[in-house]
Amino acid sequence: MxxxxFLLAMLVVLALCWRFLGAYMAAVYEGRTAWLAFLERPVYRLLRLDPEVEQSxxxxxxxxxxxxxxxxxxxxxxxxxxxHLFLDPQHLGAVSPALAFNTAVSFVTNTNWQNYAGETTMSYLTQMxxxxxQNFASASVGIAVAVALIRGFARRSSPTIGNFWVDLVRGVLYILLPISLVAxxxxxxxxxxxxxAxxxxxxxxxxxxxxxxxxxPVASQEVIKQLGTxxxxxxxxxxxxxFENPTGLTNFLSAALILSIPVSLTYTFGKMVGNLREGVAILAVMAVLFGGWLxxxxxxxxxxxxxxxxxxIAHQxxxxxxxxxxxxxxxxxxxxDVASTQTSTGSxxxxxxxxxxxxxxxxxxxMMLGEVSPGGVGSGLYTILLFAIVAVFIGGLMVGRTPEYLGKKIQAREVKLAALGVLVMPITVLVLSAIAVSLPAGRSAALNGGPHGFSEILYAFTSQANNNGSAFAGLSGNTPFYNILGGLAMLLGRFAIIVPTLALAGTLAAKPAVAASSGTFRTDTPLYAGLLLGVILIVGALTFFPxxxxxxxxxxxxxxxxxx
Amino acid sequence: MLTHLRRAVVVSIVLFVLCGLAYPAFETGVAQLLFPHQANGSLTRNGSTLAGQAFSAPRWFTGRPEPVGASPDASGAANLGPRSSLLLKDVRRTAAQLRRAGITPTNDLVTTSGSGFDPDISPTDAAAEAPAVARANHLSLAAVRRIIAQNTTGRELGFLGSPRVNVLRLNEALARLEHRPR
Structure with a gap:
C-alpha cells in the first residue's frame, strides 16, 4: 500500500513536470523567456558572442x-x-594519471563511472x-544535442540548428541551477x-x-547529480x-529529480515540432519499457x-x-535503482x-536497450529519436514508400546516420567485454565467481558505453586496464553518438517539409508507438541475448x- | 577552431565560478543558517544519528552486520552476488551468532547494507532483539518494548521509505532507562 x-505520487509529480517543466524548457530553447538576462548577457559578452547568430x-x-x-x-x-590547490582539508594527494583520465572522461560524458571512493580520493575543490x-555542464550539453535534433525536425530548409554556446549556457542558467538551488x-x-568543515x-x-x-559540500552536489542524470x-x-540520501523523502525526491527532465523533454519535443501527440507517442514507449522493467x-x-x-532464514x-x-x-x-539505470544516471x-x-x-x-526509457537528460530523447527513424524506415519498407517522420523525408543518409548512432553502443559493449574476459587483467578484477563474475565485467562496459555510471561494484575497476578501456567506452558511447546525431539534425533542418497525404504513415498513433517499441526491443534482444x-x-x- | 577553444576556456571559467564556487558556497550559507545540525553531520553526544555503529556488547541493541564494522569513512557495500558461496557462509555465520545470543535471526540482521553503516534496523529486528537485551540489562521485556515504540520513526508523509528504529537513539534511551533508580 x-x-x-509512492508510485501514484511519482506519477503526479512527473505529470506536473511533463506539462510545466516541458513547456518551460521549450520556452528556454526557443528564446521566449529571459528572466535571467542579467546573468546571461555578461556571459555572452565574455564569450564575445552574439547569441542571435546560429551555427551549422x-x-x-x-x-x-x-x-x-x-x-x-x-x-x-x-x-x-x-x-597544491585550496579546499583540501584532508590533504589528499594527486589522483593517479589513469584514474584521473577515467574520471575526467566519466564526468564530461555524463557517465560518472567512479573507480574511486570520493571520501578518500577527491578534495572538496575537485568535487565542487x-x-x-561537469554535472551541470555535461547535462546541459546532452539537452542541447536533443534540442538541436528537435530543431532539425521543426525547421524547414534551414542551414543552422542553433548556437551551442547559447544552448549550453541557457540550460545551466535557466533549468539546472534554479531547480538545484531549491532542491x-x-x-x-x-x-x-x-x-x-x-x-x-x-x-x-x-x-x-x-x-x-x-x-x-554534499547536498549541493547530490541534487545536481540526480537532476542532471x-x-x-x-x-x-x-x-x-x-549523509547523501538520509530519508525516504529524499529517496523519493532523488528518483523524481532523475526522471523529471528526461520525461519532460518529450513535452518539449512535441511542443517544438508543433504536435504534442508526437511527444506523447514517444513518452508512451518510454513508459511501457520503464513499467515492464520496474x-x-x-x-x-x-x-x-x-x-x-x-x-x-525462512521469512525474508x-x-x-x-x-x-x-x-x-x-x-x-x-x-x-531502476530509474537510475533506465536514465543515464547510475547513482x-x-x-x-x-x-x-x-x-x-x-x-x-x-541500459542495454540504449537508455531510452526515459534515458538521460537529452541523450534519452535523441537516442529514442534515432530508433524512431529506424522504425519509420522499417515501416516504409513494409509498404514500399519513402518514409517520412515529422514532415521530413527519411532517405539513405538519415537512415545511415541513425543506424550508426544505434549501433555504436552495442559494438562498444560487446567488443570491449570480449577483450576483458579474454585477458587476465580483465578477469582478475571480478569479485564474485561463476556467472556473476562475468556479469560484473559485462555490466561495467554496458554502463560505461551507455554513459550510465552504475556498477556491479564488486569489480575492482581502478586498474590501468579498466581505467583506460572504460574511458574509451565512455568517449565512444558519448561522442560517436552525438556527432552522427548532430549531422542528422543538420541534414533534417536543411530539408523542406513534405505535406502529409493519405499515404503518410502517422507517427502520433498507438500503432506507430507499438512499432517503435518493437524495434527497440528487437534490436536490444538480438544484440545482447547471448x-x-x-x-x-x-x-x-x-x-x-x-x-x- | 581557435574561436571554439577560446570560448571553451572562457565558458569553463564562468561555469567554475558559477556552479563550482558560487552555488555550493551559497547553499552552504543557507544550510548553515537554516539547518546547522543536519548540515554538519547530525552529531550528538555519542556520534552521528546517521552513522551506524558496531554495537557488540550483549547489553546493547545491535545494528546490521556491516562488512568493515560500520565505518562512514570507508563507505560501500559488500557487493556479494545472490549466488555467492561467501554470502551464504556470512549469512549462516551471522545467523548462528544471533542464535547464540538468544536472538531469532531476521532478514535485516543477517544481511549487510548498501552504505556499509546503516544507522537503522526495522521494528521487527528490534522486537527480535528485545528479549535478549532485556535479559542482559535485567529489565522487563515490556520496558524494552516501550522504548522501541518510542524510538520508532514512521514513513515520511506516511508512505515514503520504511518504518525504522535508529540504533544509536535506541541505545541512548536504553542507557537512560538503566540509570533511572528502580
Missing amino acids: PYAL WQRYAGALVAYSAVAIAVVYGMQRLQG GALAV AVVFVGQGALQTF GPVSVHDALNGVTQVIPRG NGGGFFNANGADP AIANTAELGGNPAVAAAG GGGNMEGKEVRFGVAQSTFY VDGANDSYTPMGGFALLTG AVSLGPIVEQLSHGRFFS
Whole structure:
C-alpha cells in the first residue's frame, strides 16, 4: 500500500513536470523567456558572442567537441593538482594519471563511472569545482544535442540548428541551477551534509567506539547529480550513504529529480515540432519499457535473496535486503535503482551487485536497450529519436514508400546516420567485454565467481558505453586496464553518438517539409508507438541475448548452486 | 577552431565560478543558517544519528552486520552476488551468532547494507532483539518494548521509505532507562 502511494505520487509529480517543466524548457530553447538576462548577457559578452547568430551542424559539433576536450583537460588537471590547490582539508594527494583520465572522461560524458571512493580520493575543490561543474555542464550539453535534433525536425530548409554556446549556457542558467538551488535545501533539511568543515572524529561513550565522519559540500552536489542524470556520489556508497540520501523523502525526491527532465523533454519535443501527440507517442514507449522493467525488478527483489533463503532464514519479510538500506525498504529502493539505470544516471541507493539474478537482469538490460526509457537528460530523447527513424524506415519498407517522420523525408543518409548512432553502443559493449574476459587483467578484477563474475565485467562496459555510471561494484575497476578501456567506452558511447546525431539534425533542418497525404504513415498513433517499441526491443534482444544468457540468465537457472 | 577553444576556456571559467564556487558556497550559507545540525553531520553526544555503529556488547541493541564494522569513512557495500558461496557462509555465520545470543535471526540482521553503516534496523529486528537485551540489562521485556515504540520513526508523509528504529537513539534511551533508580 505505501508503495502504491509512492508510485501514484511519482506519477503526479512527473505529470506536473511533463506539462510545466516541458513547456518551460521549450520556452528556454526557443528564446521566449529571459528572466535571467542579467546573468546571461555578461556571459555572452565574455564569450564575445552574439547569441542571435546560429551555427551549422558542423560548427555546432565543433564547438561541442572543443568544449568537451577542454573540460576533460580541466577535470584531469584539477585532480592531478588538487594537493597544491585550496579546499583540501584532508590533504589528499594527486589522483593517479589513469584514474584521473577515467574520471575526467566519466564526468564530461555524463557517465560518472567512479573507480574511486570520493571520501578518500577527491578534495572538496575537485568535487565542487571539477566534478559537480561537469554535472551541470555535461547535462546541459546532452539537452542541447536533443534540442538541436528537435530543431532539425521543426525547421524547414534551414542551414543552422542553433548556437551551442547559447544552448549550453541557457540550460545551466535557466533549468539546472534554479531547480538545484531549491532542491538542495530540502536535502539538507532531511540530513544531507553541506559544510566546508573537514572530517570529524566522534567518540561513543556507551559503546567505546570512535568513528571518523567524512563531510563536505554534499547536498549541493547530490541534487545536481540526480537532476542532471549524472550519478556520481560524493561518497563511495553514493545514494545509499545516509549523509547523501538520509530519508525516504529524499529517496523519493532523488528518483523524481532523475526522471523529471528526461520525461519532460518529450513535452518539449512535441511542443517544438508543433504536435504534442508526437511527444506523447514517444513518452508512451518510454513508459511501457520503464513499467515492464520496474515490474521485473520489483518482483525479483521482493522475492528475496537465494543465499539468505539457503542459509535457513525462512521469512525474508520485505524481500532481498542484502545491500539495501532499512530506511528505504526493498520496493522503493528498487524503484530508485531502476530509474537510475533506465536514465543515464547510475547513482545507486543500494548494491546493484547484490540484486537477485533477475533484479540484476532488469538493471543491466535496462541500459542495454540504449537508455531510452526515459534515458538521460537529452541523450534519452535523441537516442529514442534515432530508433524512431529506424522504425519509420522499417515501416516504409513494409509498404514500399519513402518514409517520412515529422514532415521530413527519411532517405539513405538519415537512415545511415541513425543506424550508426544505434549501433555504436552495442559494438562498444560487446567488443570491449570480449577483450576483458579474454585477458587476465580483465578477469582478475571480478569479485564474485561463476556467472556473476562475468556479469560484473559485462555490466561495467554496458554502463560505461551507455554513459550510465552504475556498477556491479564488486569489480575492482581502478586498474590501468579498466581505467583506460572504460574511458574509451565512455568517449565512444558519448561522442560517436552525438556527432552522427548532430549531422542528422543538420541534414533534417536543411530539408523542406513534405505535406502529409493519405499515404503518410502517422507517427502520433498507438500503432506507430507499438512499432517503435518493437524495434527497440528487437534490436536490444538480438544484440545482447547471448551475452546476457551467460550472466544473469545462467545465474537465475542455477537453482541450489553457489559459486565462489 | 581557435574561436571554439577560446570560448571553451572562457565558458569553463564562468561555469567554475558559477556552479563550482558560487552555488555550493551559497547553499552552504543557507544550510548553515537554516539547518546547522543536519548540515554538519547530525552529531550528538555519542556520534552521528546517521552513522551506524558496531554495537557488540550483549547489553546493547545491535545494528546490521556491516562488512568493515560500520565505518562512514570507508563507505560501500559488500557487493556479494545472490549466488555467492561467501554470502551464504556470512549469512549462516551471522545467523548462528544471533542464535547464540538468544536472538531469532531476521532478514535485516543477517544481511549487510548498501552504505556499509546503516544507522537503522526495522521494528521487527528490534522486537527480535528485545528479549535478549532485556535479559542482559535485567529489565522487563515490556520496558524494552516501550522504548522501541518510542524510538520508532514512521514513513515520511506516511508512505515514503520504511518504518525504522535508529540504533544509536535506541541505545541512548536504553542507557537512560538503566540509570533511572528502580
